[in-house]
Amino acid sequence: METLLQQIINGIVLGAVYALVALGYTMVYGILGLINFAHGEVVMVGAMVTLAVIKLLAGTGLPLVVQLLIGLAVSIPACMALGAGIERVAYRPLRNAPRLAPLITAIGVSIILQYLVVLVWGRTYHPYPELLPTTPFDLAGARISPAQVAIIFFSALVMAGLLWLVHHTRLGRAMRATAENPVVARLMGVNVNHVVTMTFAIGSALGAVAGVLVSINYSVAHYQMGFILGLKAFTAAVLGGIGNLGGAMVGGLLLGLIEALGSGYVGDLTGGLFGSNYRDVFAFLVLIVVLIFRPSGLLGERVAERA
Amino acid sequence: MKFLPVLLSAAAALVLSSCGKQETTSSSDTVKIGMAAPLTGSQSHIGQDIKNGTLLGVEDLNAQGIEIGGKKVKFELVAEDDEANPAKATTVAQKLVDAKVVAVVGHFNSGASIPASKVYADAGIPQISPGSTNPRYTQQGYATTFRVVANDDQQGPACASYAVNNLKVKTVAIIDDSTSYGQGLATAFENAVKAAGVEVVAHEHTTDKDTDFAAILTNVKGKRPDLLFFGGIDTQGGPMVKQMKALGITAKFMGGDGIQTPNLLALAGDAADGVIASIPGLPKDKMPGGVAFLDKFKKRFNADVELFAPMGYDAVFVLAEAMKRAGSTESAKILAELKKTDYKGVIGPIQFDDKGDLKNGPITINLVQGGKWQPVDTVVPTTAAVK
Structure with missing residues (x-):
């Protein structure tokens, strides 16, 4: 029972991270129909820039939480600029090109970013400082750390904030209009380029925070961390229904839970035939089954609410 | 007419040496020993350590003045960088073979030593790894694979x-x-x-x-x-x-x-x-020849031993001993003697079992x-x- 509760907590934390990153994929897809494969790398750059800032501040004796906030104050704008810059340089010139062209460009950008980070910070796994208190909370025998609480809390907050932004602000209305039909939106006076830039910037800001939270949780950052995280988050977005904000959240949580419970119990249930190393197989099996019955994902009604 | 045979044999020697067979004929006294390890990248500190260890071994041998088959020889180290990359490892292995080294000390990573071992085995060149611990390295059926470190x-x-x-x-x-x-x-x-x-x-x-x-x-x-x-x-x-x-x-x-x-x-x-x-292996200061080696290494390179330098150093001496016993610098003859190795090195007694693994590696x-x-x-x- 204690183990089950702990596995559910593990799954929710993992799922909240996937959801946070998945939002970045799904926002861009909703508006441009483009899969921004470089998003995982933006997440990684967010973690790395924050780490660099914190290292600079190490001697100042500021409280760790203040250092963390200063780090975020640098890395969030940096990632917003990076995200918007990627769009301007790599995607905008290809906006009317066949859909495969920007996809390949996205993969290219992702590789370029990884190796730029290698140039600056090297290939080593960087230990991440413990910026949040580490004493875990006890929940009926299961444990949850403050960093994990922060991940869940922040993800929920961001989700609510994004829904509000999309449904109750001028920018949100412009985003929905652009998603519906960019040409008509432009005729109605919407500055489509500005909307797209803002979408990339917001998604990248969320990515930066996700990168920092993940690194604090696992206490390590490295240049490849964005690749696998991005792949899983993208999977979560597809599972939930890509282009749908709520779908990213549901898909992320579901994928996290499947992975945690899968690696926890598949081995015991199959008598050791499939071990915990089959958790990704298990996760993708669920994805395939869901897509067979609901090809556009769990919450896949993209038309009304995509943004 | 007495100098005609002399002339003839001199001409023969010239022809022989221009055939590129210097390392096995008596016309040359330089013996090349190859070394391969990751000299760049994230594991470069380990690779440089091994390189320095083998270099020190070669320098000590030259200072001692080794005679093989009644002829004084000079050892030369040919160091190559495998970048801890399996594909690069086979490339540098071929480079070492082409450079006509008589034996190789390397590689460090099991993932590099294993693919490279085929290249050395095909060329019949003995290979002593100072740090590869994957059991498979010596279990491929090659007679040329040895290691001076315990395996997994x-x-x-x-x-x-x-x-x-x-x-x-x-x-x-x-x-x-x-x-x-x-x-x-x-x-x-x-x-x-x-x-x-x-x-x-x-x-x-x-x-x-x-x-x-x-x-x-x-x-x-x-x-x-x-x-x-x-x-x-x-x-x-x-x-x-x-x-x-x-x-x-x-x-x-x-x-x-x-x-x-x-x-x-x-x-x-x-x-x-x-x-x-x-x-x-033993902690570096607990090795039988450890303290003296650490001092010597520090004096020569102004750096501390990381880990595998003593293994590299001993590997060079194990090879030189085998050459002395064989009275030859031909790879095949060295190989035969290498199996009979019984040497007291910096790391302790070195003997190989029939697969080339270190016996009783601590x-x-x-x-x-x-x-x-x-x-x-x-x-x-x-x-x-x-x-």
């Missing part, structure tokens, strides 16, 4: 011996990283503890890219083992130790030489205290205390049988 089949049982005899564990859980190194080590450990009657309550798998171990650690926690053994390297081991402590797992954490690194200490932070790891058990690795025990494989 010996490291796993050594860990098991320490866990059972010293830590008195009754139940263990095992996690491996699904690589050939990690799985090999974990399996060797598992078999040895099982043989000693210890219950293996879980054997979980992760990958060498993962950093999230919450799910498998939770599973392990539910089984309440006395000890968690990890077959893998520090980049996973560090975060794993940290996450283990965060989940409130009180089991001891043990692993092989892949986690016995400063990097583990950096990645695991305070959680590292109490982590146990084995490493092939293994040191280390423990993290106060944020530092401290040797706590030494296990020799013949006595590693669990009591």
